[in-house]
Amino acid sequence: MASARVLSTCLFVALLTCTLRCSHCVKLSNIILILTDDQDVEMGGMTPMKKTKALIGDAGVTFSNAFTATPLCCPSRSSILTGKYPHNHMVRNNSISGNCSSTTWQKEAEPFAFPVYLNKLRYQTFYGGKYLNQYGSKDAGGVGHVPPGWDQWHALVGNSKYYNYTLSLNGKEEKHGDNYEKDYLTDLVLNRSLHFLEERSPNHPFFMMLSPPSPHSPWTAAPQYQQSFSDVKAPRDGSFNMPGKDKHWLLRQPANPMPNSSIEYLDNAYRRRWQTLLSVDDMVEQLIKKLDSIKELSNTYIFYTSDHGYHTGQFSLPIDKRQLYEFDIRIPLLVRGPGIKPKQVLQSPVLNIDLSMTILDIAGVNLSTVNMDGQSFLPQMAPSLRNGTERPFFLVEYTGEGHSSTDPSCPKLGPGLAECFPDCVCEDAFNNTYACVRSLKDANLQYCEFADNESFVEMYNLTSDPHQLENIVKKVDPALLQIMNQRLIKLESCTGDSCRNVK
Numbered sequence: 001m002a003s004a005r006v007l008s009t010c011l012f013v014a015l016l017t018c019t020l021r022c023s024h025c026v027k028l029s030n031i032i033l034i035l036t037d038d039q040d041v042e043m044g045g046m047t048p049m050k051k052t053k054a055l056i057g058d059a060g061v062t063f064s065n066a067f068t069a070t071p072l073c074c075p076s077r078s079s080i081l082t083g084k085y086p087h088n089h090m091v092r093n094n095s096i097s098g099n100c101s102s103t104t105w106q107k108e109a110e111p112f113a114f115p116v117y118l119n120k121l122r123y124q125t126f127y128g129g130k131y132l133n134q135y136g137s138k139d140a141g142g143v144g145h146v147p148p149g150w151d152q153w154h155a156l157v158g159n160s161k162y163y164n165y166t167l168s169l170n171g172k173e174e175k176h177g178d179n180y181e182k183d184y185l186t187d188l189v190l191n192r193s194l195h196f197l198e199e200r201s202p203n204h205p206f207f208m209m210l211s212p213p214s215p216h217s218p219w220t221a222a223p224q225y226q227q228s229f230s231d232v233k234a235p236r237d238g239s240f241n242m243p244g245k246d247k248h249w250l251l252r253q254p255a256n257p258m259p260n261s262s263i264e265y266l267d268n269a270y271r272r273r274w275q276t277l278l279s280v281d282d283m284v285e286q287l288i289k290k291l292d293s294i295k296e297l298s299n300t301y302i303f304y305t306s307d308h309g310y311h312t313g314q315f316s317l318p319i320d321k322r323q324l325y326e327f328d329i330r331i332p333l334l335v336r337g338p339g340i341k342p343k344q345v346l347q348s349p350v351l352n353i354d355l356s357m358t359i360l361d362i363a364g365v366n367l368s369t370v371n372m373d374g375q376s377f378l379p380q381m382a383p384s385l386r387n388g389t390e391r392p393f394f395l396v397e398y399t400g401e402g403h404s405s406t407d408p409s410c411p412k413l414g415p416g417l418a419e420c421f422p423d424c425v426c427e428d429a430f431n432n433t434y435a436c437v438r439s440l441k442d443a444n445l446q447y448c449e450f451a452d453n454e455s456f457v458e459m460y461n462l463t464s465d466p467h468q469l470e471n472i473v474k475k476v477d478p479a480l481l482q483i484m485n486q487r488l489i490k491l492e493s494c495t496g497d498s499c500r501n502v503k
């Protein structure tokens with residue numbers, strides 16, 4: 001409320017006095033995007049985040065239907081940056097050959113990522129933490145490649161790590177060891193961001209993207225949290241340790257019930273994931289304290305989300321992501337900021353491809369000039385600022401990863417598979433390639449088609465079956481299957497407006 005008043009007073013004064021001030025006023029709000037790695041919401045991934053829930057969720061909105069457009073790190077992060085579905089940004093997997101941080105991506109997609117627009121509007125920009133899985137590798141230009149749009153660049157080389165990592169510090173290599181006080185990556189990202197806030201110019205707004213490694217493997221908690229949650233185990237409800245009997249090929253492979261060794265492994269992972277999140281919870285608290293002390297808190301939008309979900313034992317898959325089910329595609333999404341009323345829980349379906357459009361909307365960009373597939377959810381969060389409608393349907397699409405040779409530690413398995421650990425249960429395969437259409441508003445339905453040699457189809461009624469235990473494809477009215485198939489075909493080739501207006 002206060003900031004809305006400040007804004008209008010400021011605008012009024014600016015109109016009367018000089019246009020230069022006005023340009024400051026219009027671009028007034030700061031924006032922070034906190035992006036965790038592999039944090040689910042379905043399996044209790046937000047439970048340890050008490051301070052984050054209070055300081056962001058209770059101070060603003062919690063979206064109860066937030067999804068990723070694709071449940072794997074590099075394609076998902078590419079969707080966040082470009083506001084596009086994978087079929088339009090063309091990042092298919094975590095390898096350079098699948099366009100993850102590839103030179104093609106650097107030429108064709110990265111220059112149109114949303115931070116570039118913000119920087120042009122004179123936002124001061126800061127990046128800290130994990131970027132894209134192949135970032136910094138030799139074939140992707142090494143640490144010398146700093147994407148356009150960033151004033152301060154502190155990006156991790158490669159995939160998430162907590163210690164013994166390399167950063168690109170504005171294009172220069174910076175190596176780190178394993179001294180907690182000096183190197184723990186989550187804390188380092190926070191410290192660098194606080195320093196950026198101290199050094200920034202108060203005359204222009206700022207945008208920060210903080211991307212801690214938590215709760216990704218290797219799940220290395222800060223020393224003070226290594227004993228936390230000693231009694232915590234993965235939740236045993238829903239599809240935990242259930243067979244995936246009526247599902248696609250990959251889901252029919254795991255042993256059921258799971259061996260005890262798998263259960264021990266996943267319980268340990270679950271506990272350690274929570275431990276690593278305690279440092280992120282501290283990060284949020286420290287950041288908000290700082291914003292308060294520099295008097296920017298009431299004028300800053302803070303988004304908290306993750307690249308995708310995660311599972312621990314669902315359908316007898318020990319640990320990972322990559323599946324079409326709720327546990328892997330749902331993400332946490334909490335937002336606070338000017339014009340957003342506190343303590344709201346919103347059911348509107350939102351996707352990670354919407355983050356960029358929402359952020360550009362906040363920055364006052366004319367969205368019809370932006371070539372992205374997502375749509376701003378500012379109208380849902382702050383109806384006093386914007387009018388807008390919800391999307392009727394959305395797409396989740398995924399290209400399975402595999403290896404052309406047999407995993408030597410699992411000689412009984414053939415080629416074409418990936419992530420066969422623990423106990424030689426494979427979490428991915430080349431033919432785990434699918435596209436799904438999802439509706440939520442009138443009917444909570446999911447319809448998925450696989451690119452495998454069975455042309456497998458799965459359909460779930462999430463109203464009657466929230467844990468997706470029963471594939472209803474053989475029971476449901478064929479006319480409905482046909483409608484869902486038509487929607488899916490449209491979405492799979494959509495771009496821009498056609499992604500938003502599927503009937």
Ligand SMILES: *[C@@H]1O[C@H](CO)[C@@H](O)[C@H](O)[C@H]1NC(C)=O
Pocket residue numbers: 089090091092097098099104105108
């Ligand atoms: C990588 O991106 C380029 C340009 O967008 C595209 O032509 C190519 O097919 C993509 N590669 C894959 C594996 O999708």
Ligand SMILES: *[C@@H]1O[C@H](CO)[C@@H](O)[C@H](O)[C@H]1NC(C)=O
Pocket residue numbers: 163164177178
């Ligand atoms: C970091 O690297 C050093 C040197 O190779 C090694 O001794 C140490 O165990 C590593 N620390 C972690 C946490 O991996």
Ligand SMILES: *[C@@H]1O[C@H](CO)[C@@H](O)[C@H](O)[C@H]1NC(C)=O
Pocket residue numbers: 180181182183184185187188191
């Ligand atoms: C971050 O800053 C705090 C407070 O100054 C300090 O105690 C901690 O060691 C720093 N951690 C890292 C990784 O820089």
Ligand SMILES: *[C@@H]1O[C@H](CO)[C@@H](O)[C@H](O)[C@H]1NC(C)=O
Pocket residue numbers: 260
């Ligand atoms: C597996 O764990 C269950 C429950 O803790 C126990 O009853 C069973 O004996 C264990 N099986 C093996 C093979 O260790």
Ligand SMILES: *[C@@H]1O[C@H](CO)[C@@H](O)[C@H](O)[C@H]1NC(C)=O
Pocket residue numbers: 366367368369
């Ligand atoms: C936004 O851009 C579109 C397309 O260029 C243009 O037609 C429209 O007038 C612009 N709207 C505003 C409010 O400037």
Ligand SMILES: *[C@@H]1O[C@H](CO)[C@@H](O)[C@H](O)[C@H]1NC(C)=O
Pocket residue numbers: 383384385386387
């Ligand atoms: C939303 O639409 C209504 C009805 O057309 C209009 O009165 C109101 O001013 C609009 N609000 C915003 C924030 O644009």
Ligand SMILES: *[C@@H]1O[C@H](CO)[C@@H](O)[C@H](O)[C@H]1NC(C)=O
Pocket residue numbers: 092093094095097098099400401402403
């Ligand atoms: C990633 O995608 C490329 C292009 O389709 C493919 O050649 C490569 O095998 C994929 N990588 C993995 C690990 O599946």
Ligand SMILES: *[C@@H]1O[C@H](CO)[C@@H](O)[C@H](O)[C@H]1NC(C)=O
Pocket residue numbers: 249414415416417429430431452453454
């Ligand atoms: C999927 O790929 C695996 C490994 O290549 C193969 O054994 C299996 O038959 C395939 N299944 C389908 C349905 O395509």
Ligand SMILES: *[C@@H]1O[C@H](CO)[C@@H](O)[C@H](O)[C@H]1NC(C)=O
Pocket residue numbers: 453454
């Ligand atoms: C699918 O392909 C695999 C080999 O990749 C083969 O073993 C299997 O029989 C095929 N299934 C069908 C239904 O064609």
Ligand SMILES: *[C@@H]1O[C@H](CO)[C@@H](O)[C@H](O)[C@H]1NC(C)=O
Pocket residue numbers: 443461463464476480
């Ligand atoms: C889904 O389940 C709900 C609740 O049981 C039911 O009312 C609805 O008709 C079902 N929809 C379909 C398509 O089966």
